[in-house]
Amino acid sequence: MTRKAGFDPVVDAKTRLLILGSLPGDASLRAAQYYGHPRNAFWRLIGGVIDQDLAGLPYDDRLARLRAAGIGLWDVIASAERPGSLDAAIRRPEAADLRGLVESLPALRAVAFNGGTAARLGRAVLAAPPAGVTLIDLPSSSPAHARPFDQKAEAWAALAGALDQRRTGQAG
Template sequence: MIPQPQDDRRIGFPPVVDADTRLLILGSLPGDASLKAAQYYAHPRNGFWPLIGGVLDEPLTALPYPDRLDRLRARGVGLWDVIASAQRSGSLDAAIRSPEAADLRGLIQSLSELRAVAFNGKLAARMGRRILANRDGVALIDLPSSSPAHAVSLSAKAADWAVLGDFLPEKGRLKI
């Protein structure tokens, strides 16, 4: 578990990437359920795992968390957040105060295979696009938030998320 300070400042997780990452999905900052579990998208109603599982055509929600991360990396998908730390009471992005940006530029420079950065939600897109402005050679994609607070059906979100498959090796097939 990532140790959290005693005040209302929240600290995010390290990136989940490797040298073969082609698609990087960026959220804003892990919510309380994720921080408590020390897992990306741990809230049981968050649609992230079903959404990315649909893109990859894999039942990720049925796997233990470490296996989910292994499957993402094997398929060229990385995870991180645009905010390294921030003050926040609760889990809503609207409650984020005094955000400290993650070193997105530094991470992206280290990923030679990267083809796209997808932003999971409006805050991630707004901050991430500002940080990554004028970055050539990498597509920037805004996605509807996987959060249950974003009250759109999972099937409607899945239609938007499907574009991510275009940036994976051979339409998302497993790297051998």
């Protein structure tokens, strides 16, 4: 079985919120884009958090808007064997260096896990997050998880607190 590898992190020194998925699915890998499946709700969900319509923008513009808002992206798994795109099919995962990345981000206030697999694996690595960094579990943006969009959007709206620049060093 072929190993599938994730993408490089999309972060900079101003990243206040890091959103972690599990491992890009086949559509994302083919497109070489985070959340590249046309039915994945990620771009609509995070666009709602920052009050911008990201879904219709070219990919590089989406990433630029995320960086400008203080949002970074990465995955908890660096590579794994997986037929298809479902997290349940992941075998022999190699963990990404989450702790190293998190500790390298001076403005980081929160790490959000996009879905159950990302939360389970990410929380195992970040069980004791750096001071001032909050861990947040989110419902998956994947089309494989059929929770209604409005329920997902309500949960994702909690991310806005991590982006509020008026707050002190405390994560929300």
